[in-house]
Amino acid sequence: MNESEEINISNEVNSDESDSDELILTAAQVIQIMEEAWSNEKFAPEILPHKYEIVECILGQISHVEENLSNLINDDLRRSIHQMELDRLRYLVSSYLRTRLEKIEAFVCCILKEEDERASRNKLSYLSPSELEFAKAYRDGLDQHFTDTLKLLPAEILNNKIWQNEIITPNLDAFVFAKAKSQIEGVMIERDEEFVDLEKGSQVIISYSNISNLITNDKVSLI
Amino acid sequence: MNPDEVEFIGEKQLISIIPTFNSSTIHLVSGDIGPFRASLPLNVPLWIAINLKQQRKCKIQPPDWMDVTRLEQIKDDEKSSRTFTKMPSEHYMIEAKLLLGYAADDISRADEIRTVIKDIWDIRMSKIRSSVDMLIKNGGSYAAVDNLTLMEINTMRPLLPQAMDQIHRMKKERSHLRPPTQNTTLSLLNSSHTSTSK
Numbered sequence: 001m002n003e004s005e006e007i008n009i010s011n012e013v014n015s016d017e018s019d020s021d022e023l024i025l026t027a028a029q030v031i032q033i034m035e036e037a038w039s040n041e042k043f044a045p046e047i048l049p050h051k052y053e054i055v056e057c058i059l060g061q062i063s064h065v066e067e068n069l070s071n072l073i074n075d076d077l078r079r080s081i082h083q084m085e086l087d088r089l090r091y092l093v094s095s096y097l098r099t100r101l102e103k104i105e106a107f108v109c110c111i112l113k114e115e116d117e118r119a120s121r122n123k124l125s126y127l128s129p130s131e132l133e134f135a136k137a138y139r140d141g142l143d144q145h146f147t148d149t150l151k152l153l154p155a156e157i158l159n160n161k162i163w164q165n166e167i168i169t170p171n172l173d174a175f176v177f178a179k180a181k182s183q184i185e186g187v188m189i190e191r192d193e194e195f196v197d198l199e200k201g202s203q204v205i206i207s208y209s210n211i212s213n214l215i216t217n218d219k220v221s222l223i
Numbered sequence: 224m225n226p227d228e229v230e231f232i233g234e235k236q237l238i239s240i241i242p243t244f245n246s247s248t249i250h251l252v253s254g255d256i257g258p259f260r261a262s263l264p265l266n267v268p269l270w271i272a273i274n275l276k277q278q279r280k281c282k283i284q285p286p287d288w289m290d291v292t293r294l295e296q297i298k299d300d301e302k303s304s305r306t307f308t309k310m311p312s313e314h315y316m317i318e319a320k321l322l323l324g325y326a327a328d329d330i331s332r333a334d335e336i337r338t339v340i341k342d343i344w345d346i347r348m349s350k351i352r353s354s355v356d357m358l359i360k361n362g363g364s365y366a367a368v369d370n371l372t373l374m375e376i377n378t379m380r381p382l383l384p385q386a387m388d389q390i391h392r393m394k395k396e397r398s399h400l401r402p403p404t405q406n407t408t409l410s411l412l413n414s415s416h417t418s419t420s421k
Contacts, residue, residue, distance in 0.1 A: 027252045035232070042224060061252045077280070078249055081271060085251050088270070091231070173391055175384035177368060177376050189365040196365065203368045203376070205383065207391065223373060 030057050031089070036221050038096040043177070043222035044215065045170040045208055047103045047111055051096075052128040058093055062086055104131060108139045109167040172209045178220045179203045187211060229374050233314030234270040234321075239284040242275065269321060276326050283326040288312065289319070291332050294339040301346050307370040316344060316374045347375060355383055362390050 025033070037051045069082055104111055104127070112135055115127060127135060150158055180198035187196050188210050198204065203223065214220045241264045248257040256267050264284060267275075275281040288294065288311035300308050312318055319340045327333040351371070358366050364387060368376060 028254045031253050039224075039232075058252075065252060077244070077246060077278075081249055081274070082251070084270065084274060085253065088231070089252065095228075171388070173388060175387040175391075177380075177384075194365075203371065205366050205368055205379075205387070207364060207387075223376060 027061055030054055030061075031092075034058055034092055034096065038092055038099070040215055040222045041096055041099045041103075044212075045172055045174040045176075046212075047100060047107070047126055049124065049126045049216060050100070050128040050131065055093055055097070055128075058089055062089055062093075100131065101134070103170075104135050105138060107168055107170055108135055108142065110169045111135060112139060113167070172212065174208050175205055176208045176211075177203065177205050177223045178211055178215075179223050180220050182219055184214065184219055187214070224377055224380065226374070226377065229377050230317050230321075232373065233317035234268065234273075236269045236312070236314055236318060237266040238269050238272045238286065238318070238322075239264050239266055240272050240275065240281040241284065242281045244280050269318065273321055273325050276329075283322060283329045285322055285326075285330045286312065286318065288315070289322065289330060289336055291335050291339060294336060294343065298339055298343050298346070301343055307347060307350060309370045310372055313372055314374070315340070315372060347371075348378070351375065351379060355379060358383075359386055359390070362394065363387070364391055364394070 034051070034054050037048075037054065041048055065082060065086060069079060072079055072082075111127070115125060115132065115135075118125060125132065180200055180202050183200050184198040187198055187206070188194070189196060189206065196204075198220070211220055215222065241262055242259040243261055244259060245261055246257060246259040248255050253268075256271065257265065259265065272281065272283055276283055288297070293311075297308070297311065319337070322330060323333055323337050330336060354366075
């Protein structure tokens with residue numbers, strides 16, 4: 001079916017040094033990346049840079065296999081195994097996307113504000129185009145709803161606009177379990193006072209704020 | 224993460240099966256499996272092995288460590304060690320649960336194995352509880368959790384991160400009130416970890 005098929009994905013590094021060199025990944029590697037992104041997204045308190053290319057690639061694989069399945073002669077065993085794999089992949093992708101949508105809904109104002117800042121400094125966007133569209137529509141709906149309902153309140157409460165200035169932000173100090181993907185030196189803990197070195201493969205519980213940059217750099221993964 | 228999701232990750236583990244049917248290679252997105260030749264062992268992901276077993280299309284060969292003598296040894300090591308020992312498999316609990324649940328007839332002395340694995344789990348759980356207790360009492364804000372499997376880490380998730388977060392908040396409040404006192408960092412769950420002060 002996808003015998004020795006290789007997928008071309010541009011590996012855009014979401015960091016300041018945006019070297020967009022083309023990497024050739026096998027489908028198995030793409031799934032591996034997706035699984036890690038899923039786990040990171042699940043446990044990080046804030047939204048992480050999107051993996052739109054990876055998601056697209058897996059969805060492409062799914063429809064590719066589905067197409068071939070409909071041509072497959074009646075072979076129940078092969079069909080059922082293929083079907084099970086598709087279900088697993090679909091679960092992975094949808095759980096990942098759902099986690100992101102939940103975060104967008106919870107922190108919509110904060111996320112859009114950060115996106116604006118990133119856009120103004122020409123940094124790569126954390127949201128995919130469709131997520132951005134969703135976020136804006138969600139915020140507009142929320143604004144509309146508040147404007148409509150708060151109309152009924154006395155003017156002095158309405159005019160100080162507290163609800164607009166107090167935006168909900170994720171708790172970046174939240175504690176997470178992390179696994180080092182390579183040897184890392186000098187991870188700060190306890191506000192500038194203490195540092196630890198992490199061996200490759202070691203696991204720790206640590207405040208997210210101390211390792212957030214290591215996740216985007218792909219040095220640690222959340223577990 | 225709920226336990227089913229941990230199981231979902233663990234099901235990728237490869238396991239050796241002896242199929243009772245013939246079939247050419249199946250090209251899955253995650254890689255090829257097969258070809259299947261009746262009575263010739265091959266490695267497949269656990270989720271496929273369980274599915275085939277349920278259809279009575281294969282015998283499962285339990286992993287090397289799923290053996291009473293070996294497990295007794297692991298249990299003794301775990302008991303005598305102050306820290307957590309390395310488990311023979313990153314997903315030992317998931318493999319044990321699935322294999323003993325669906326393929327108990329392929330495993331010799333399955334009942335004894337079940338008991339020993341449960342013992343190992345219980346020893347490790349009680350270690351986790353006492354380590355967490357110590358960590359919280361000392362108000363730690365960092366700990367190594369080496370050698371703990373995903374399923375075990377997952378059991379700490381409902382309580383430990385939130386508790387540490389609360390402590391962190393209290394510390395932050397206090398440091399606003401008076402100059403910071405000396406902080407000691409703890410590496411309780413595994414003492415093999417070294418932390419250096421700067």
